[in-house]
Amino acid sequence: MNGSSIKRYGSIPVLLALLAGGPLAGCASGIPGFGNVAAVDDAAISAGVRSAIRHDPELTVSDLDVDTYQGIVRLSGFVSSADSVAAAASVARTIKGVKSVRNDLRLK
DSSP, rough: OOOHHHHHHHHHHHHHHHHHHHHHEEETSSSHHHHHHHHHHHHHHHHHHHHHTTTTTTEEEEEEEEEEEETEEEEEEEEHHHHHHHHHHHHHHTTTTEEEEEEEEEEO
């Protein structure tokens, strides 16, 4: 190859590398909208936990806050008995998608 061939074709490998790397770089940040799916799942988990706790006849919860992040549920608020603290966490664990429960409920 002479010098003009290198000049003419020298940028092709760089261009190919950029084109090939573009889609791969997008994969590192995830599929567009995929992060929103996790947020929706967390919201659905929180709603399910709230509903299950409020509809459990053995639990008396006067103030309940449920936060979920990546399937980890945090319960906070006030319950009427020590048994209710443990029961609320147990009920929360039955909801699909719950990975673990951080129980910060307090007696009132």
